[in-house]
Amino acid sequence: VSRYKLIVEYDGAPFQGWQRQENGPSVQQTLEEAVHGFSGETVVVEGAGRTDSGVHATAQTAHFDLPTDRFDASVVMNALNAHLRAHPISVLSAEHVPDDFHARFSATWRSYRYAILNRPAPPAIELGRVWHVQKPLDVERMRAGAAYLIGHHDFTTFRATQCQARSPEKTLDRLEIERVGEHVIVKVQSRSFLHNQVRIMVGTLKLVGEGKWTPERVGQALAARDRRAGGQTAPAQGLYLTGVGYD
């Protein structure tokens, strides 16, 4: 067999998330159909991160196998993009990888970006691509709150109640917040994340930025190890999977 690694960009809006679903189109299924379209093969395309419905990716990583190596990686990329023309999915790169490469299990880190549009007027050009927060956010306060979350913690407060992960302990390697014009951008990196972890962290830090919470309350919420102690889950439309790392 011949294994291919893909880096994929997509607009999450029209999809029920990455993973194949009964109730609507998924990015995974759309990619699998594109592989079938050019190769005739029925494959499973494994992704590094199972993004939820409405979540975008600028650099999701995935892999799949073909029975022969008769397709150059560049041919695979162009053929996939030709078959994906009707969908907001784009294959940014394709390469041959060894058989022991696994997009999900070989990954050593994931990075996400969360985009908030922080102004009185709603988004028009970025509709469906940002979270609209009208009240001015104090980025310095948000950073003070974020400091409690960086490092190794029990993130029970920041996981969806239906999260399937065996352990709620994760190491958050990076949590940066910056203002870029009307936008507040949150960038995070970790080996892996709990279900909705990024969105609950953002929903909580937004309360700090608005002045409704003190920064210290983020530390108290973390220590509570209780989802009810955290803020709202920020909407999917502001979240982007921006990178996946491998050793």
Next chain:
Amino acid sequence: VSRYKLIVEYDGAPFQGWQRQENGPSVQQTLEEAVHGFSGETVVVEGAGRTDSGVHATAQTAHFDLPTDRFDASVVMNALNAHLRAHPISVLSAEHVPDDFHARFSATWRSYRYAILNRPAPPAIELGRVWHVQKPLDVERMRAGAAYLIGHHDFTTFRATQCQARSPEKTLDRLEIERVGEHVIVKVQSRSFLHNQVRIMVGTLKLVGEGKWTPERVGQALAARDRRAGGQTAPAQGLYLTGVGYD
């Protein structure tokens, strides 16, 4: 009467352009209906720039009159945005202005941005918001070509053959080109532009960036005063009206 000035953002994709049309929805008509929705008044909303079908705006300027001044400008902004919720149009600001302010005739400059996505893979997240150019563009060469266009010229080569302007002479005050990651961004400013002027200039400079034209040929094309001497009209989806100035 009470005159209101609006600054408006919109995604041009679903519209037949700014101006009211028989054959489909326009930004102007949608705004006029929103004014009617909250005030009950039938008004004309005058825009500074009549953007073509598919062209976006981050800061179109417009004005309209109401018979009374019973609405605060902030109420007008919020009421319009409430009525525009189903459309990718957002009123960024509203203010009372004197009766002699005219969005179009009082304007002393317009600025536009043109966004090229310059990479092998097609756009997914920015589908409909950029021009996809696969061949790497040499920005330095494009700048050398652009230098011929800055200043006062007869821009006949860079106007649509159906352009209605009385004179083909315009003064191009600014034409800047920069690379930002995978994007090549062209920024222009002038008192006013001929029909399709920005898009034809970009379509021509793209030929220079790809190496198909020398920079000098831009000067020769300008001197020819003939639309057939210029490059293609770059697609509408990459163009944004970014500002309108008033003394």
